Amino acid sequence: MSSATEKLYLLISESVRDGSFRKAVFSKPVEKCSDGPSRIDVRPVSVKGRVQLQVTRRIGAQECHENIDAKEGVALMHRFSGLMFRDVHFGTSAAEWTARHSRKGKCTLTKRETTGTPSESDTSHNRNRQYLIPDGEACPFLVATGIMSADGRVRAKHYAKFRQINRYVEFIRDVADHLPRDGAIDIVDFGCGKSYLTFATHHFFRHVAGRDVRITGLDRRRDVVDTCNTVVRDLGLDDIQFCVGDIADFKPVGQVHLAISLHACDTATDDALSAAIAWGTDVILAVPCCQHELSSHLPKDGLPLFSDHGILHEKFSSLATDAIRxxxxxxxxxxxxxxxxxxxxxxxxxxxxxAIRRISGDTATTVGSREQMQAFCRQLSIPPLRLQQKLEEYGLL
Ligand SMILES: C[S@@+](CC[C@H](N)C(=O)[O-])C[C@H]1O[C@@H](n2cnc3c(N)ncnc32)[C@H](O)[C@@H]1O
Structure with missing residues (x-):
């Protein structure tokens, strides 16, 4: 073993031991074969509070992931470096290392500091590193949807979408502690559409949090469901499926832990919310869209100042609907x-x-809230809206 290869091995094992290890990427296989991995990524993940290493092997267009303990991971990385792959990029919290192995086995190791006064490009690099899905590391669904190029760079015209997806993933991360700590997390995404955010949810749980998931994306449009299932097949994912159906008719197979409904039209949001509440879902995330129900019930002269201006009338109706929800x-x-x-x-x-399900209900608050809501509806002279009707029908209020 050359001294550079030996140094690389020591650096990797020490950084894993002291917690400064961030990632290692192995590329340029020594032997090219179609059924072997063309690239392997290793990164630390937390599984049930323990740090493990997630090894992602890319074979053709597919990726397979495995979480292994740190000692085994270090031994594997030792085997990958030089013996299986010529190029190794390896990062710690303090530096980035590149090792290149020649055909004759000579290893050249170079180092780039990431601490000290950062240059402009380093600053943006560090900013990127704070994204839960980082720029510069190929993320299969972002590559498949064209947001990233095959080598993991975010395409300039899709940068805003990339940031939005990352922001969304932060909302998911913030509720993760309220989901079961063991076993697979069951998720339904109502009105999933093109499913960027459904795939982002999958990516977060599988690859950032290292959790098992079973995700169902539901949409009434067959064309979007077919497109999403094609992406699922191309990426070789077996824990996410898309179905055609109406939110109001959907019946889950087992317990649902997280229900998501993003921009589903009008009262479809209420169908999603009432279903999720009826199933005792742990966490519900809903972004309502285009509410018309309350607006149609408001008496013409019921809101004097607002009704003179269509836009204010519409915004008030939407806000009041969400307050009631x-x-x-x-x-x-x-x-x-x-x-x-x-x-x-x-x-x-x-x-x-x-919405996060309370462990034990506070009856006093519950009664108080309902009275407040009823007084608000009386003020507006509106009947119970769809969500209230459904919850009463299911005996949930
Ligand atoms: C604006 S898109 C949002 C897509 C995705 N959730 C997002 O936020 O990026 C709304 C999707 O909800 C679907 N949808 C609306 N009402 C629905 C219903 N009642 N049942 C099933 N899908 C519905 C539409 O077909 C559409 O694809």
């Missing part, structure tokens, strides 16, 4: 927050209703 979720036993969501380009609706 949030209140009903509270009444049904969910800790609820309404937060600013990301501005996706196809819609200006950017309020996220985040």
């Amino acid at each position: 949030a209140n009903l979720l509270e009444c049904a036993g969910y800790e609820t927050r309404v937060m600013e969501f990301i501005d996706m380009e196809h819609t200006a609706k950017n309020l996220l209703i985040r």
